Amino acid sequence: MQNEFLKKLNTRFVFASDEFYAITGKKLPDYDEYEGFPQYENGVGMMRLFSYEIDEELKNIKGEIKVNKEYIIATGTLAYKFMKSISDKIMNKINGLNLKIVPIKNDFFGHSITVSGLVTGQDLINQLRSYDATEAIIVPKSMFKKGEEIFLDNITKEDVEKELNKKVIPLDISGKEF
Incomplete structure (x- = not known):
């Protein structure tokens, strides 16, 4: 067509x-x-x-970069494979960086809802509680209500940080920012 x-x-x-x-x-x-x-x-x-x-940002990296950092990247189940392939590319370029992609099942709206933009704060808390060693949790800004740092279930970013004892970093869906 x-x-x-x-x-x-x-x-x-x-x-x-x-x-x-x-x-x-x-x-x-x-x-x-x-x-x-x-x-x-x-x-x-x-x-x-x-x-x-x-890919464009990775091309700009000249020489060897070494870090000793680990981040959790929370995503809806639909984008898991895609985000895993992206994180693998990044980790191949940056030594010592560990990006753990965690697909969040949507218990709040139902498991047939698979997009990241409908993941709730409570689902993040419940499903990320067992992850200890990490610098922070990276989430797409689309998980929040527009212009706020509040999830669709009215749990705030600060609530999640407090419950998980980890910093939550919201990012735009931008390869440069990521």
């Missing part, structure tokens, strides 16, 4: 969501095929853009 639109309209016009690729295991389209990411806010191309930005 995209090829037909590209011939007739000079645009692909229709784009599959990232969820489609995550569920089916199909390879994400190339960066240029997203045509500037016009559907980004609708969950189309977020994974490709993030991956592209990570």
Whole structure:
């Protein structure tokens, strides 16, 4: 269908969501095929853009970097494999960095809800309680209510930090920031 639109309209016009690729295991389209990411806010191309930005940042690393740090990266179950592949790339470039990707099952809304943006504070607390050795927990800002550091279940970032005795670092979905 995209090829037909590209011939007739000079645009692909229709784009599959990232969820489609995550569920089916199909390879994400190339960066240029997203045509500037016009559907980004609708969950189309977020994974490709993030991956592209990570690759660009890793290219900028010259020489050997050594650290002794460990972070937990909490994500919804849908993005687990994708985030695992990203973290493996980063750990291959930075010696001594351990990124533990933890898929958070959505007990609050139900296990059929798999996206990171609907993970709640209580689910983080319950499922990360057993993880000890870590600098901090990294979460996407999409887990919070817009403009606040409050999860959808009204648990605050500070509540999670207090319960887990770990700093929570919210990040935009940006390869550069990550």
